Amino acid sequence: MSTVLGRTGLAVSLFLAPWGFVVANASYAWATRNGGDDSTGANALALAAAHPTILSAAILAAMLGSLLMVPAAIGAMRLIGDRAARLGLVGGVLVAAGYICYFSVAQSSFTALAMVDNDGPRAEYAAVLDASQQNPLVIWVFLLFVLGNLVGTFLLGLALWRSHRVPVWAAAAVMAWPPLHVIGLIVGSEWFEVTGALLETVGFAVVGARLLGRSPEVVAATPALAT
Numbered sequence: 712m713s714t715v716l717g718r719t720g721l722a723v724s725l726f727l728a729p730w731g732f733v734v735a736n737a738s739y740a741w742a743t744r745n746g747g748d749d750s751t752g753a754n755a756l757a758l759a760a761a762h763p764t765i766l767s768a769a770i771l772a773a774m775l776g777s778l779l780m781v782p783a784a785i786g787a788m789r790l791i792g793d794r795a796a797r798l799g800l801v802g803g804v805l806v807a808a809g810y811i812c813y814f815s816v817a818q819s820s821f822t823a824l825a826m827v828d829n830d831g832p833r834a835e836y837a838a839v840l841d842a843s844q845q846n847p848l849v850i851w852v853f854l855l856f857v858l859g860n861l862v863g864t865f866l867l868g869l870a871l872w873r874s875h876r877v878p879v880w881a882a883a884a885v886m887a888w889p890p891l892h893v894i895g896l897i898v899g900s901e902w903f904e905v906t907g908a909l910l911e912t913v914g915f916a917v918v919g920a921r922l923l924g925r926s927p928e929v930v931a932a933t934p935a936l937a938t
Contacts, residue, residue, distance in 0.1 A: 718789070718925075721783070721786030724786060725783045731775045732908040733912055734768065736904040736908050742762040742766060742769070747761065751841060756823055763827065778814060784863075784867065786919065792876065795873040798869060798870040802863050802864070802867030802870050803863075803867055809860050812856040813859075861893070864886070864889050867885065868884075869886060871885060871918065872886070878917065881917035884914030885911055885914035888908065890907075895907070
């Protein structure tokens with residue numbers, strides 16, 4: 712019974728986790744549809760002042776998605792099993808670690824919303840935000856998120872492809888997130904990230920469905936974390 716419940720919980724995480732980033736990216740895309748970004752402290756404050764409700768929803772969705780991505784990565788590794796165990800392990804660990812870091816990155820965005828709610832010196836607030844982003848620890852947390860978000864997701868999708876436990880198109884949908892995310896950053900359009908998140912949602916849904924469809928005995932016996 713515990714195996715079935717655990718497998719169900721992992722599958723539910725696979726179904727739900729990517730939706731957090733669909734909502735977060737779509738909210739950010741809508742907030743910046745007429746321009747604006749959060750690349751500097753001043754820009755972040757201006758964006759927060761213009762769209763506080765949308766950005767609050769985006770931050771909350773990103774935080775929930777980040778929490779769920781940890782069991783989702785474990786669920787994917789369980790399904791991958793021994794056919795691509797090492798690749799799945801590396802990808803899954805990177806994804807889990809990256810999104811743990813992203814939880815911290817996302818929640819820090821509430822600071823800009825709090826600042827615009829207070830009638831204080833906007834220029835000094837912006838300087839504080841800029842200085843906080845230059846802290847070496849913050850930089851390392853962000854870099855680990857980037858590593859897990861881009862490299863980890865791609866490797867996890869590649870492991871799903873090599874495992875033959877999901878259709879090729881489902882694994883490709885997971886692998887599509889990193890390149891679409893990078894393209895969006897290059898061209899300056901968040902809608903590429905929205906598309907990538909939707910594709911990842913479809914791919915993870917197939918992974919979750921396949922995980923639910925496997926017998927408890929097979930899942931329990933699968934050396935998913937074998938090295």
